[in-house]
Ligand SMILES: Nc1ncnc2c1ncn2[C@@H]1O[C@H](COP(=O)(O)OP(=O)(O)OP(=O)(O)O)[C@@H](O)[C@H]1O
């Protein structure tokens with residue numbers, strides 16, 4: 631069960647049991663069982679189990695090198711694992727559409743393509759005919775109310791605008807799950823704040839499951855419904871914290887007792903895990 635009487639709520643015990651809501655059990659969107667991953671002889675994951683709830687924004691936080699990127703890359707099918715199983719509500723990776731936003735937007739977009747064509751590129755890979763590609767890209771842009779001139783090339787856009795184009799490129803296929811690996815770390819503070827709001831808006835409008843790796847604890851808590859805290863590798867779930875503050879969240883959220891308490895709890899767990 632997720633609910634604790636007082637203090638930050640954790641769902642660590644429910645990390646592999648699905649989240650109970652009232653009497654009905656909501657099936658997890660991603661189920662990971664017995665996952666094992668080694669790089670050379672170093673064990674990053676050893677018999678790792680995790681359930682990710684559907685329709686939630688889940689932040690992944692942990693020490694450098696603990697395996698955050700490796701985890702989302704394995705779920706997204708970008709990195710192979712040695713053993714175990716990852717299923718998406720019972721389906722295999724090939725049966726679901728996923729979106730992925732890389733950390734480094736400078737290398738993520740095709741420099742020779744206009745922003746509009748960058749966004750539509752995954753549809754081209756899926757062999758969607760050009761008129762439909764155009765219509766779907768336009769629909770997405772209109773839906774998100776993006777104020778960027780999409781006829782521009784990536785080098786003509788600011789870092790934040792480029793990252794927004796990367797996010798739209800991930801969204802154009804209408805993924806079930808959107809993965810973002812430290813997507814704002816190369817942006818300045820003002821742009822980071824802007825992008826957090828954009829991501830929150832996209833989340834509210836689409837209701838999709840989002841998995842966000844962040845090295846910024848404030849961001850990880852502010853944006854999340856759940857904060858997955860990982861230990862040093864071989865990674866364990868140090869805690870899986872619930873943060874149910876109302877959306878949309880704003881600057882006021884940051885000073886709310888619930889936020890302050892949850893962040894302090896996460897920091898406590900993190901420091902314990904880092905110190906070992
Ligand atoms: N391709 C690879 N070959 C060998 N070792 C790797 C490879 N990719 C990752 N590792 C190692 O696996 C561990 C986990 O890496 P990963 O990139 O998942 O960590 P992370 O938690 O995302 O770290 P960071 O916070 O620095 O982004 C690290 O010790 C890293 O050195």
Ligand SMILES: [Mg+2]
Nearest residue numbers: 698699700811
């Ligand atoms: Mg990483």
